[in-house]
Amino acid sequence: MAAPELVWFRNDLRCRDQAALAIAREQGPVVAVYCFCPEQLVLHGVGGNRVAFLLRCLAALRGELDALGIPLRILETGHFSAVPSALLALARRIGARRLWFNDEYPLNEKRRDDAVEDAFVAAGLAVERLSDTVIRAPGSVLTRQHTPYTVFTPFRRRWLEGIRPEDLAPRALPKRQQRPDIDSDPIPRLPAGFDGGSAATLWPGGEAPALERLQRFADDDLETYAQTRDFPALEGTSTLSPWLAVGAVSPRQCVHVALEKNEGRLDGGSPGAATWITEIIWREFYRHVVAAFPHVSRGHAFRREYDMVAWRSDADQLEAWRQGRTGYPLVDAGMRQLASMGWMHNRLRMVVAMFLSKNLLLDWRLGEAHFMAELVDGDFASNNGGWQWSASTGTDAAPYFRVFNPVTQSRRFDPEGHFIRRYVPELAGLEGSKVHAPWQARGKSLEYPPPIVDAAASRRRAIEAFRNLGS
Numbered sequence: 001m002a003a004p005e006l007v008w009f010r011n012d013l014r015c016r017d018q019a020a021l022a023i024a025r026e027q028g029p030v031v032a033v034y035c036f037c038p039e040q041l042v043l044h045g046v047g048g049n050r051v052a053f054l055l056r057c058l059a060a061l062r063g064e065l066d067a068l069g070i071p072l073r074i075l076e077t078g079h080f081s082a083v084p085s086a087l088l089a090l091a092r093r094i095g096a097r098r099l100w101f102n103d104e105y106p107l108n109e110k111r112r113d114d115a116v117e118d119a120f121v122a123a124g125l126a127v128e129r130l131s132d133t134v135i136r137a138p139g140s141v142l143t144r145q146h147t148p149y150t151v152f153t154p155f156r157r158r159w160l161e162g163i164r165p166e167d168l169a170p171r172a173l174p175k176r177q178q179r180p181d182i183d184s185d186p187i188p189r190l191p192a193g194f195d196g197g198s199a200a201t202l203w204p205g206g207e208a209p210a211l212e213r214l215q216r217f218a219d220d221d222l223e224t225y226a227q228t229r230d231f232p233a234l235e236g237t238s239t240l241s242p243w244l245a246v247g248a249v250s251p252r253q254c255v256h257v258a259l260e261k262n263e264g265r266l267d268g269g270s271p272g273a274a275t276w277i278t279e280i281i282w283r284e285f286y287r288h289v290v291a292a293f294p295h296v297s298r299g300h301a302f303r304r305e306y307d308m309v310a311w312r313s314d315a316d317q318l319e320a321w322r323q324g325r326t327g328y329p330l331v332d333a334g335m336r337q338l339a340s341m342g343w344m345h346n347r348l349r350m351v352v353a354m355f356l357s358k359n360l361l362l363d364w365r366l367g368e369a370h371f372m373a374e375l376v377d378g379d380f381a382s383n384n385g386g387w388q389w390s391a392s393t394g395t396d397a398a399p400y401f402r403v404f405n406p407v408t409q410s411r412r413f414d415p416e417g418h419f420i421r422r423y424v425p426e427l428a429g430l431e432g433s434k435v436h437a438p439w440q441a442r443g444k445s446l447e448y449p450p451p452i453v454d455a456a457a458s459r460r461r462a463i464e465a466f467r468n469l470g471s
């Protein structure tokens with residue numbers, strides 16, 4: 001066999017529309033590799049739901065690669081620092097002269113990738129780095145002054161202006177090869193300390209279930225997405241985020257299917273398709289932010305002055321929030337959805353994040369970490385961006401004085417209380433609008449806590465804490 005091309009899979013666990021795999025395969029036979037780094041996952045606070053899902057996707061990927069005659073080697077490297085030497089040793093063992101991978105943008109991932117490139121180049125081997133976890137690479141969407149955008153709306157405009165048809169065309173499945181004499185490795189077991197069993201059946205691994213879900217969403221729900229997306233009881237969103245987070249489906253495949261339903265239009269046309277494409281562009285925006293502003297990967301507020309907010313410390317309130325026992329039904333329903341599914345509807349992510357960072361005035365990083373520990377779709381850029389948006393510390397953030405009222409949000413986005421009654425069964429017997437504010441249900445004895453803070457007073461306290469910092 002000719003020297004194989006070595007393709008390193010990371011958060012791009014698919015065979016269709018995978019740039020590194022497709023282009024490497026055009027050069028010759030391929031051997032695939034994945035580096036499993038449980039110690040690094042612990043350091044990044046990634047929880048069991050996400051890791052278990054990742055392993056299910058890896059198993060499906062091995063099957064897909066097998067069908068193409070491509071072996072998948074799995075290196076258990078513990079920590080990112082061990083990756084360069086492990087990859088280099090594998091390249092030497094199989095006689096590969098070139099390594100291919102798609103770039104990732106958080107700081108530790110970038111440093112790991114730079115170290116891998118240095119090690120390969122020093123050993124006289126080639127490295128091909130591509131951009132594929134986004135449709136438009138960081139650095140390619142800049143202001144007229146050639147600076148990165150920090151506000152979404154002009155970013156989106158520019159993103160749309162510069163797009164070329166070839167950016168949106170998914171790549172075909174690579175052609176089958178004659179299998180080299182190299183075995184695939186077994187899929188690692190979920191390491192001790194990660195608990196990820198609860199949501200397994202909801203989130204099957206691999207690109208086949210992702211593509212099926214994408215098509216079903218496009219056929220059934222895309223048209224009405226703009227009207228339904230904010231109402232958690234309606235289940236009007238795609239729920240594709242876990243597959244997008246590990247790359248079992250690509251953003252290009254998503255946009256391609258939406259374009260088919262919108263006469264090829266990215267903007268305008270069907271409000272459902274255009275709004276959904278805008279959400280994919282939000283995902284791109286946060287990746288561009290992470291690439292351009294490494295301090296957000298170091299735990300800092302995007303707007304550094306907000307590192308000075310005097311966050312409170314209150315272990316009991318933090319625990320009540322985590323458990324969904326704050327006494328605010330929509331907040332609690334959202335947190336219990338997270339606990340039972342490993343996933344939460346976007347409207348509720350904003351509501352619970354604002355409640356933690358504003359009404360409780362607890363550090364948004366505590367919430368970011370809890371989400372990362374629980375979410376099946378945990379994704380550094382989107383999670384950090386979403387938390388900093390909600391806490392008013394980030395790019396394009398909600399202004400600090402605009403604090404969602406948890407009862408108003410509840411009346412607006414779960415008007416009949418269907419979602420609340422599903423996730424907070426203690427309130428199932430409350431009729432009408434009392435489900436949004438159960439403390440008004442006088443005479444009823446409920447197994448449900450009173451509110452842990454007063455919404456109006458805590459709002460004033462938050463505004464006071466933020467008032468002079470941003471100026």
Ligand SMILES: Cc1cc2nc3c(=O)[nH]c(=O)nc-3n(C[C@H](O)[C@H](O)[C@H](O)COP(=O)(O)OP(=O)(O)OC[C@H]3O[C@@H](n4cnc5c(N)ncnc54)[C@H](O)[C@@H]3O)c2cc1C
Pocket residue numbers: 229237238239240241242244245276279280282283284286344345346347349350353371375377378379380382383384385386387390
């Ligand atoms: C505090 C907070 C934390 C978040 N943490 C994460 C996270 O860890 N991982 C994650 O994938 N998303 C995160 N989001 C963004 C968003 O809530 C989810 O992507 C969305 O709820 C996933 O559901 P869906 O797949 O049905 O989305 P759809 O509405 O069907 O949207 C399609 C895709 O677009 C992307 N997307 C949608 N909304 C956003 C957004 N606001 N920002 C970035 N990308 C978006 C997602 O990849 C999503 O799958 C967070 C949002 C907030 C406010």
